[in-house]
Amino acid sequence: MSHIPLPESLPGITGLLEYRQDTAKPIREMTQALLRGPSSLTQGERELIAAYVSHRNGCRFCTTAHTAAADLLFGERDTSRAVKGDPTCAPVSDKMRALLAIAGKVQQSGRNVTADDVEAARVQGATDVEIHDTVLIAALFCLYNRYVDGMAAFTPDEPAFYERLADRIVNRGYNRLPEGYANHQYAPPTS
């Protein structure tokens, strides 16, 4: 049960963002800018950072949703699985490996990021904006993960739910849908 009454028809973050739309709007806009806006990191790489940080925070809803988004963008599931296992030996570029190391530090604390971590990313070709965006995406998911789990928001089990959610966030983005969520409601599986 969530800590405040939220409709189970809108699991996870969606119900929270609908509950308080005034605070949701800037959170949605920031996510849209960071994960979908112009960037030299691909959308898949940015979703991978979101999935990795959410995984490290133990947030099942966000991890499953952003893993599904990364998998959809990459067209395969191996990269996200390997990154969540151990990014140091995952099949990603050396630059991504260095950025994921920074994201992992941010997940613990901003104060853990060292000048050496940033230098290592630069040596692999990361730009200032890429380093900035990696830190802010990691920090943003420290917000999301705490928001979803701190309110004990409903987290469905069925993979099909997350595949539909991934399709929505990949193809429609993160801003509130103009038509609302009446046609995007979760229904528990009938056995």
Add this chain to the structure above:
Amino acid sequence: MPGIRGLMAYRPETALPLNHLVEVLLQGPSPLTKGERELIATYVSSLNRCKFCASTHGAVARHHLNDAAVVQRVIEDPEAAEISPKLKALMRIAARVQQGGRTVTDADVATARAEGATDVEIHDAVLIAAAFCMFNRYVDGLATSAPDDPSIYDQIGSYRAANGYLAPSKPLS
């Protein structure tokens, strides 16, 4: 430009929603007073050891509450501070959120409700705590400068308490 201001000037695409978020969370409509919300922001920033955010929001809280002692007591130990039992219960939830969202228990929420906290107040306390876990990591993760001079924070605190977070930055003296 110290702290988060330099970052925001660097990347306006994300600065705009970040400014709107802090404005709506700390200054927008809420059953919690502006002073109470700034105390939650200050306490979480202090737990995250983010000097710039803790000093800045501590100064804003002082200007809203006109009480420097209570801000200092909250940073040291909210249980011993002169704040309402409801706000103490919300501070305990905020401290759990700072540790990790999954550490918030049904009992924590029931205690807050028993002290009179509403759904929206519980929601806002959780989201403010979560948001400062983002702001603190952003500011410290990019190693921004945090001034030592308390008068700098007092200037920021007085300006933001009076003008909110969407007003353009004022040059610091």
